Amino acid sequence: MSSGPAPPLAAEVIRWSWIGDHLDDIRGNLVQHVELTGLAVLFGLLLAFPLALAAIRWPRLYGPILGFTGVLFTIPSLALFILLIPFTGLQIQTALIGLTIYTLLILVRNIVEGLRGVDQDVREAAQAMGYTPARQLFQVELPLALPVIMAGVRIATVTTIGLVTVTALIGWGGLGQLFIEGFTLDFTTPILVGIVLSALLAFAADLLLVGLQQRLTPWARSGR
Amino acid sequence: MNVVHQVIAWLTDPVHWSGPEGIPVRTLQHVLYSLVATGIAAVIALPIGIFIGHTGRGTLFAVNLTNLGRAIPTLGIIILVFRLAGYGIVPVLVSLTALAIPPIVTNSYAGVRSVDPEIREAAEGMGMRGRQVLWRAELPVAMPLIMAGIRTSTIQVVATATLAAYVGLGGLGRYLIDGFSQRDLPQVVGGAILVALLSLLTELLLGRLQSLVVSPGLAQRGAEAAVRAKVQKAA
Numbered sequence: 355m356s357s358g359p360a361p362p363l364a365a366e367v368i369r370w371s372w373i374g375d376h377l378d379d380i381r382g383n384l385v386q387h388v389e390l391t392g393l394a395v396l397f398g399l400l401l402a403f404p405l406a407l408a409a410i411r412w413p414r415l416y417g418p419i420l421g422f423t424g425v426l427f428t429i430p431s432l433a434l435f436i437l438l439i440p441f442t443g444l445q446i447q448t449a450l451i452g453l454t455i456y457t458l459l460i461l462v463r464n465i466v467e468g469l470r471g472v473d474q475d476v477r478e479a480a481q482a483m484g485y486t487p488a489r490q491l492f493q494v495e496l497p498l499a500l501p502v503i504m505a506g507v508r509i510a511t512v513t514t515i516g517l518v519t520v521t522a523l524i525g526w527g528g529l530g531q532l533f534i535e536g537f538t539l540d541f542t543t544p545i546l547v548g549i550v551l552s553a554l555l556a557f558a559a560d561l562l563l564v565g566l567q568q569r570l571t572p573w574a575r576s577g578r
Numbered sequence: 579m580n581v582v583h584q585v586i587a588w589l590t591d592p593v594h595w596s597g598p599e600g601i602p603v604r605t606l607q608h609v610l611y612s613l614v615a616t617g618i619a620a621v622i623a624l625p626i627g628i629f630i631g632h633t634g635r636g637t638l639f640a641v642n643l644t645n646l647g648r649a650i651p652t653l654g655i656i657i658l659v660f661r662l663a664g665y666g667i668v669p670v671l672v673s674l675t676a677l678a679i680p681p682i683v684t685n686s687y688a689g690v691r692s693v694d695p696e697i698r699e700a701a702e703g704m705g706m707r708g709r710q711v712l713w714r715a716e717l718p719v720a721m722p723l724i725m726a727g728i729r730t731s732t733i734q735v736v737a738t739a740t741l742a743a744y745v746g747l748g749g750l751g752r753y754l755i756d757g758f759s760q761r762d763l764p765q766v767v768g769g770a771i772l773v774a775l776l777s778l779l780t781e782l783l784l785g786r787l788q789s790l791v792v793s794p795g796l797a798q799r800g801a802e803a804a805v806r807a808k809v810q811k812a813a
Contacts, residue, residue: 367662420805427808428781429774430737432754436770439763440581463805512648519651523744523758533657537745542661549654556649 369543376544380532384551387528390521391514391559393450398457398510405458406465407491416466423459431456431520439524449521456517457510464506468499501574504567508560515556519548529555581763588764589771599752601772608749608776611739615674616732622675623682623731624724630683631690631720632712640687647680652738660745670747674738678731685727685807689720718793722800725788726807732784733808736777750776 373380405423409416426434435452442448472495480490496503519530527534532548535541568574588594595601630636655673663669693716701715717724743751753769756762785804792800 424805424808425778428733428777430740430777432737432740432751433770433773433777436754436766437774440585440767459805459808509648512645516648516651519653520741522653523741523755530651530653533651533654536661537657540661542658545654545658545661549651549658552651552654553646553649557645560645 367542368546369541372541372543373547380529380547380551383527383529383531383548384555386526387515387518387530387552387555390446390449390453390518390526390528391511391555394453394514394518395457395507395511397450397454398461399507401454402458402461402465405462406469409462409466410469419462420459423455423462426455427459431517432523435521435524444525446526448524449518449526453514453517453521457514460506460510460513461503464509465499465503468502468506469495471502472498497571500571501567504563504570508563511559511563512556515552515559519552528552581767584764585767585771588768594768601750604748604750604752605772605776608736608739608751608773611671611674611747611749612732612735612780615671615735615739616678616728619675619678619731619735620682620728623679623727624686627683627686627724627727628690628712628717628720631687632716634691637687637691640684643680644684647677647684650677652677652734653741653744656738656742656745665746667747670742670745674735674742677738678735681730681734681807682724682727685730685803686720686724689723689727689803690716692723693719719796721792722788722796722803723807725784725792725800726803729781729784729788729804730807732780733777736773736780740773 405419409419429437431452434455435448438448438451442451476494476498477490480494485494518526518528519533521527522530522534529548529552532544532551536543536545536548593600597603627640630640655677656670659669659673690712697715697719698711701711706714739747739749740751740754743749743755750769750773753765754773757765757767757769788800788804789797
């Protein structure tokens with residue numbers, strides 16, 4: 355442990371020239387951050403869909419699925435990442451699997467609630483029109499459940515953006531690497547850049563998803 | 579698997595169960611930090627959330643606080659505070675407390691807000707005044723959500739205290755951070771198991787506490803609120 359640093363001068367808290375000199379590194383961190391987040395949410399959706407469909411088909415499974423994903427969600431992220439290391443080492447899989455696991459509770463819950471919220475009359479109308487169950491799911495139920503599902507995707511994405519920074523402690527981290535850099539160099543600028551960019555990324559991703567949702571559900575007036 | 583044996587050996591080695599760096603002391607430290615941070619956070623956040631929910635003033639603030647709380651990277655804040663204030667248990671505990679405030683504010687706000695207006699009117703109809711309505715009608719009904727917020731916060735603090743080992747805080751996080759710098763995988767994994775167990779145990783105990791303080795008629799609501807509040811923030 356390094357001893358307490360001298361109080362920094364106000365002018366030293368942010369050194370703009372450092373940012374200018376390290377634009378390429380920062381861009382690289384940002385790209386890794388976006389990639390890890392995007393892949394984790396994507397894999398999360400791919401896993402959450404079958405789980406949610408199973409929970410709807412067999413309601414008895416819903417409790418255990420929520421309970422299990424809830425237990426995983428309760429484990430502190432650093433501990434979860436580390437518990438994966440014996441299996442996947444310090445490779446990117448460790449970060450990705452851990453991040454994906456954290457999206458499951460949010461995504462499964464919102465997909466189930468969204469699909470369950472579809473009006474029974476609408477289902478029956480689709481059946482009466484001769485829709486096969488698969489077509490009914492994809493063309494009727496999913497579009498109607500989309501606002502609730504997208505609300506889950508938004509929370510999962512913003513949460514993942516925060517968690518990605520923790521993977522810096524196991525060698526990844528996207529913008530979180532800037533925290534480690536600032537810590538080792540005893541230098542505030544990278545830490546601030548990392549915090550600000552990761553918060554901005556979270557807000558930008560959230561806005562983007564709201565926009566996407568509005569395009570996908572033009573019939574829905576309100577954002578939620 | 580070889581690692582599993584090594585981890586079991588690390589966890590069961592009596593040397594690791596005694597002394598100031600032993601598992602009992604580290605666990606106690608972790609529990610203590612978490613209790614202090616969540617306790618202070620609750621004392622600050624509960625009145626704010628309940629005030630916003632009761633009066634309807636500052637709703638926008640409560641909503642924005644949720645979003646901000648979710649977007650801010652906790653590890654970055656811990657390291658920034660360390661960088662600006664130097665290492666000390668006080669700055670770390672202050673940041674843990676600050677990070678624990680948003681879930682309690684937003685959930686107690688949402689809890690009081692969501693009380694059916696008819697319940698409020700019934701309480702007033704029975705002759706209760708402002709304070710009585712709050713204490714005897716609104717708060718009991720809002721309790722599932724209030725407790726859910728405290729649960730979420732506590733779990734988050736336990737996780738963030740683990741991260742704070744990186745800047746020197748004691749507690750179980752030490753095994754994870756020290757183990758890493760010593761390239762001692764059994765210590766790292768053993769520590770991670772202890773941290774995970776502590777979190778799950780905390781969640782379990784708070785769940786029990788919640789069923790004690792929540793009226794049985796509202797138990798189902800409590801379970802739902804817990805899941806809803808939980809997804810507010812992972813750490």
